[in-house]
Amino acid sequence: xxxxxxxxxxxxxxxxxxxxxxxxxxxxxxxxxxxxxxxxxxxxxxxxxxxxxxxxxxxxxxxxxxxxxxxxxxxxxxxxxxxxxxxxxxxxxxxxxxxxxxxxxxxxxxxxxxxxxxxxxxxxxxxxxxxxxxxxxxxxxxxxxxxxxxxxxxxxxxxxxxxxxxxxxxxxxxxxxxxxxxxxxxxxxxxxxxxxxxxxxxxxxxxxxxxxxxxxxxxxxxxxxxxxx
Numbered sequence: 653x654x655x656x657x658x659x660x661x662x663x664x665x666x667x668x669x670x671x672x673x674x675x676x677x678x679x680x681x682x683x684x685x686x687x688x689x690x691x692x693x694x695x696x697x698x699x700x701x702x703x704x705x706x707x708x709x710x711x712x713x714x715x716x717x718x719x720x721x722x723x724x725x726x727x728x729x730x731x732x733x734x735x736x737x738x739x740x741x742x743x744x745x746x747x748x749x750x751x752x753x754x755x756x757x758x759x760x761x762x763x764x765x766x767x768x769x770x771x772x773x774x775x776x777x778x779x780x781x782x783x784x785x786x787x788x789x790x791x792x793x794x795x796x797x798x799x800x801x802x803x804x805x806x807x808x809x810x811x812x813x814x815x816x817x818x819x820x821x822x823x824x825x826x827x828x829x830x831x832x833x834x835x836x837x838x839x840x841x842x843x844x845x846x847x848x849x850x851x852x853x854x855x856x857x858x859x860x861x862x863x864x865x866x867x868x869x870x871x872x873x874x875x876x877x878x879x880x881x
Contacts, residue, residue, distance in 0.1 A: 659834070659835065661833060661834065661835045662777070662778055662832065662833035663831070663832050663833075664808045664810070664828060664830060664831065665693070665810075667715075667826075667828065667831075668693065668810050668812065668826055670770060670773050670774070670777070671719065671766075671770050671824070671826060672689050672812055672814075672824065674766050674767075674769040674770040674773065675687070675689070675721075675766050675814065675824060676688060676689060676814075677769060678762060678765045678766045678769055679731065679762065679766075682731075682734075682735045682738065682762055682765070683731060683734035683735055683738060683816075683817075684734065684738045685734050685816065685817040686816075686817045687814060687815070687816055687817070688814070688815055689812050689813065689814045689815070689824075690812060690813040690814075690815075692813075693810050693811070693812050694810065694811040694812075695808075695809070695810060696809045696810065696811050696825065697809060698797050698809070699718055699720055699797070699809055699825045699826075699827045700720070700722075700795055700796055700797040700825070701720060701722060701790055701792055701795070701796045702722040702792065702795050702796075702823070703724070703792045703793055703794065703795070704723065704724055704725040704728065704750055704791065704792060704793075705722070705723045705725070705728045705750060705755075705756065705759055705789060705790070705791055705792070706720060706721070706722050706723075706789070706790050706792055706796070707720070707721045707722075707723075707759050707760060707763040707787055707788065707789045707790075708720045708721075708787070708788055709763060709764075709767050709784050709785060709786075709787040709788070710784065710785050711767065711771070711782045711783060711784045711785075712782065712783055713780070713781050713782035713783050714774070714778070714780030714781055714782050715780075715782065715828060715829055715831045716828070716829055717826060717827055717828035717829065718826070718827045718828075719767060719770075719824070719825070719826055720823075720824070720825040720826075721759075721763060721766075721822060721823070721824055721825075722822060722823045722825070723750075723759065723822045724820065724821065724822070725750040726820050727816060727820035727821060727822045728750045728755060728759060728822075729750055729755070730816055730817075730818055730820050731758075731759070731762070731816070731822075732746070732747070732750075732754075732755045732758050732759065733746055735758060735762065736758065750791070751791050756789040756791065757789075759789050760787045760788070760789040763787040763789070764786075764787050767784050767787065768784075771783075771784060778833050779839065780833075805829060805830075806829060806830035807827055807828070807829060807830070808827075808828055808829070808830045809825070809826065809827045809828075810825070810826045811823055811824070811825045811826075812824045812826075
């Protein structure tokens with residue numbers, strides 16, 4: 653059988669589902685709460701950061717793309733509060749506003765865990781490797797459109813709606829080069845990291861090297877220019 657006749661096992665929508673499952677997997681564990689996503693996906697022509705908090709990360713390697721999570725203030729505060737309470741933080745010590753640096757740092761930390769879970773699945777299931785930059789978080793009062801400064805010959809863009817336990821909404825947006833992965837031979841992709849191990853590993857990384865999720869103003873300016881903003 654020629655390569656052309658092999659079954660296509662992964663395309664853009666499959667990658668999107670994998671990413672969406674990473675979002676729900678990480679947030680369900682982090683918040684001890686139920687997060688789910690819509691059964692419908694939107695085709696979009698632009699990827700952007702939207703009020704009130706936008707988190708984004710670029711990845712490169714086996715394929716190239718940009719992942720964005722957009723949270724309204726109420727949604728961001730629900731995620732932040734449930735995560736911190738789950739970690740044992742007294743409610744009286746929690747930040748009161750989504751504009752707090754602490755809220756931004758936590759959202760960036762969770763974004764890092766989500767993309768880390770996704771890249772691990774890519775290594776196991778697609779037998780390729782992608783690397784990510786440090787996730788960035790911006791507090792916004794208006795929409796900002798992004799463009800990927802990367803060689804996307806046939807870009808595809810998608811938006812998926814997510815719902816929290818309190819029925820607050822946030823959105824995932826993905827820009828990726830159109831790609832297909834074709835299985836050449838069978839392999840074992842079952843060595844998945846346990847959810848508790850994932851959280852413990854990420855918490856250890858955060859304690860060992862607490863890289864801020866929100867870059868200094870000058871760094872943000874350089875980064876946003878590289879994204880075409």
